[in-house]
Amino acid sequence: MPNGTAPIAAPRRLAALLRLATLLLLLAAPAAARKQNRAARQVNNRRRECEKSEKCMAEHEDYRHNCVLHCQSPACYEEVYGVEELEPGEVDHKRSGLFTRCMHAENRKAGSRTGSQPQPWKQGATVDASGQQRAV
Numbered sequence: 001m002p003n004g005t006a007p008i009a010a011p012r013r014l015a016a017l018l019r020l021a022t023l024l025l026l027l028a029a030p031a032a033a034r035k036q037n038r039a040a041r042q043v044n045n046r047r048r049e050c051e052k053s054e055k056c057m058a059e060h061e062d063y064r065h066n067c068v069l070h071c072q073s074p075a076c077y078e079e080v081y082g083v084e085e086l087e088p089g090e091v092d093h094k095r096s097g098l099f100t101r102c103m104h105a106e107n108r109k110a111g112s113r114t115g116s117q118p119q120p121w122k123q124g125a126t127v128d129a130s131g132q133q134r135a136v
Helices: 009-051 054-058 061-072 074-081 093-112
Strands: 125-127 133-135
Touching: 009 054, 009 061, 009 093, 054 061, 061 074, 074 093
Parallel strands: none
Antiparallel strands: 125 133
C-alpha cells in the first residue's frame, strides 16, 4: 500500500454487505405487514359478527357499543372496561387501544393452540366431536 491508500476490496465488501442487508430488510417487511393485516382482519371480522348478532341488535343503540365489545371478547372487555363501562356516546381512544391490543394477544394465544377453539362471539355455534365449530 504505497502512498497510504486503502485497499479497494474493503469498500466493495462493505457495499455488498449493505446491499445484502437492505435486500433482507425489504424481503422481511411484507411478511410482517401481512401478519398485521391478518390480525386486524380477524378483529374486524369478529366485530362485524358481533354487530350483527341478535343479542347486540336487540340492545338500545346507546348501549350497543358495549354489547359489541363484550361480545368480541368477554375477557378483554372485563380487563379494560369492567370497572368503568363506556357511557353512551363516549369515545375513549386509550382504552380502545388497550382493548384492541388485548384482542390481538388473545388471537395470538388462540393461534398457538393446537386444534380449533370455540369462538364465543359466534351466537348459536356448537363444537362437534372433531373440535370444529358448527352453526346450529
